[in-house]
Amino acid sequence: MSRRGLAAVSSVLDQAASSATNILVLVLAARLSSASGFADFSMVYVTFSVLLGLNMAYVGQTVVLEKDEDRLGAVCRSGLAFTAAASVAAGVLLAVVGLVVPGAGGRAFLALGLVLPLVLVQDGLRYCFSALRTPERALAADALRLACVVAALLLQPEGASAGRLVLVWGISALPALALGLALLRPYVRGSAADLRPYLRRGHLGQRFVVEFAVGNGSSQLAVLGLGLFATPLAVGALRGATTLFGPLNVLFNSANAFGPPVVGRASGKRGVVRLTAAMGGGLALLGAGWGAVLYALPERVGRQLLGDTWAAASALLPATGAQYAVMGLGTCALLTLRVLNPKATLSLQVVFSLLSVALLLGGYALAGVAGAAWGLAAGSALKAAAAWLRVSRLPASRARESGVAAAA
Numbered sequence: 001m002s003r004r005g006l007a008a009v010s011s012v013l014d015q016a017a018s019s020a021t022n023i024l025v026l027v028l029a030a031r032l033s034s035a036s037g038f039a040d041f042s043m044v045y046v047t048f049s050v051l052l053g054l055n056m057a058y059v060g061q062t063v064v065l066e067k068d069e070d071r072l073g074a075v076c077r078s079g080l081a082f083t084a085a086a087s088v089a090a091g092v093l094l095a096v097v098g099l100v101v102p103g104a105g106g107r108a109f110l111a112l113g114l115v116l117p118l119v120l121v122q123d124g125l126r127y128c129f130s131a132l133r134t135p136e137r138a139l140a141a142d143a144l145r146l147a148c149v150v151a152a153l154l155l156q157p158e159g160a161s162a163g164r165l166v167l168v169w170g171i172s173a174l175p176a177l178a179l180g181l182a183l184l185r186p187y188v189r190g191s192a193a194d195l196r197p198y199l200r201r202g203h204l205g206q207r208f209v210v211e212f213a214v215g216n217g218s219s220q221l222a223v224l225g226l227g228l229f230a231t232p233l234a235v236g237a238l239r240g241a242t243t244l245f246g247p248l249n250v251l252f253n254s255a256n257a258f259g260p261p262v263v264g265r266a267s268g269k270r271g272v273v274r275l276t277a278a279m280g281g282g283l284a285l286l287g288a289g290w291g292a293v294l295y296a297l298p299e300r301v302g303r304q305l306l307g308d309t310w311a312a313a314s315a316l317l318p319a320t321g322a323q324y325a326v327m328g329l330g331t332c333a334l335l336t337l338r339v340l341n342p343k344a345t346l347s348l349q350v351v352f353s354l355l356s357v358a359l360l361l362g363g364y365a366l367a368g369v370a371g372a373a374w375g376l377a378a379g380s381a382l383k384a385a386a387a388w389l390r391v392s393r394l395p396a397s398r399a400r401e402s403g404v405a406a407a408a
Helices: 002-034 035-064 071-102 103-131 135-154 162-171 174-186 204-229 232-243 248-264 268-295 299-314 317-340 341-391 394-408
Strands: none
Touching: 002 035, 002 103, 002 135, 002 162, 002 248, 035 071, 035 162, 035 204, 035 394, 071 103, 071 174, 071 299, 103 162, 103 174, 135 162, 135 174, 162 204, 162 317, 204 341, 232 299, 232 317, 232 341, 248 268, 317 341, 341 394
């Protein structure tokens, strides 16, 4: 296998390990906790997920866009230093909230404040290894993280409090953090950390934070909006159908998070587009194929996956499969813009994320929950088309220059 192929496989496996960690943490916490305890844990974990996404957007995405190999060591050290400083500040605020809020929920937020720097810095190492084109090192650290957190949570007694589970979850990141720092050390030795770029107005990460906020906010708005008009069964069916495509989310997240360093090595705009178009075509075929496989599942197997929700969710699989097929094309179009001209993605994300909400609600008004699913598919298709249109209109010479300048 070529070096590029090994890097791609390692990136996907690393994203799979990270996703598996998040899923198993929630599953184990639910099994160990009471209903109220898991509610407290879930609130804390949602808070962590938001902070993780913000750090990924503000720091991680700018790290993986760095093209100057001579600066990679300094960029990685600076990114981790900023993550550490910002997570300590956020941790202090969370700890104060935890001290003010009474009861078990407050203690859980206090625990998150104490362990936040550990888990955010450990996750931030993934982007450094991606930028350095050594994702197999990220895979080693994240595989250790997965093993440690599962083992630590399995040792906890039933009925453990949310605060205890959060502490155990956070402290279990220490071995992976130590391994990751040791693996990174040869690349950053002698480099100095500089936090000033992250504090300047106009830092590229500020645009990515807005994209993250709009993307996540619009999806939550869509769910809330549908919940105002639809029955719980309709919302559950849409959620269930989307859940079945979880493995594809792993691939899409890998492309977004770790694709830029691989794609950035292609020569010029033509080389980048050729590579990302091939990736997009592959993801589109995979999305359509996965949808076809799910649609062909016997009802008995489907009920084992989703229980009573299967009957309603299975009717949405053609629309959801179509959505994920065009999402593969759209993901790679946005990846192309992220590499060639990072500032071009914000307006697309804002306009078409909001358009998807409108199409979802409009589709439900016209044709019920099936219409909502097709509305989401239409929104994804329009977003993909607009992104590729913008790629085609980007001059080759200016694309390369703007991509380098924006990432600097």
